[in-house]
Amino acid sequence: MLKIWGRISSINVQKVVWAAQELRVPFERQDAGGKFGGLDTPEYVRMNPNKLVPVIDDDGFILWESNAIVRYLASRHGAGELWPGDLRTRADADRWMDWQATEFAPGMRDAFMQLIRTPQDQRDDDLIAASVARSNRHALLLEDWLYNRDYLTGKAFTVADIAVGAQAHRWLGLPIERPETPRLQAWYQRISQRESAQGVLTLPLA
Known part of the structure; x- marks a missing residue:
């Protein structure tokens, strides 16, 4: 059975859990990281020398990096569907996964860490403002892209979503001021209502 290490409050663990649920792959998840610790043990470091979550063990195959894990699971269990069969559609999905990791996530990181995981009296308002501005720009990019698209690559739900x-x-x-993004909101409603998103997109930020 697939085993996943990582606390569910981690966005990177959430992606892997969501993918496994979408693919109906049975799995066991073990809390690790954050308040659960365990990332400095010799056993864990052998699996992931970065000392981060998530890590999976799929019948002896160890893999880390969340987007790589999502791609692996989708290509193994959802080829042609969650993992598009058409080369250009798959490249499009890859592009958006890379954008999430290299643009959207880094731009939002300071706002998230300051507003969700930092006591109010220790927050850096300038850091928050800069991060919110970057996050909102990325959201507006998404808003424009979703014109006449149900999902990021078109009509089908993929790893990119x-x-x-x-x-x-x-x-x-x-808890920030956001621009109007009706297309992004409609897309989010579509994906959050999927059975596989329950227990992931239904979680409060922590």
């Missing part, structure tokens, strides 16, 4: 959807969940949950 999992990666970017988990990040959008954070953006929509932050």
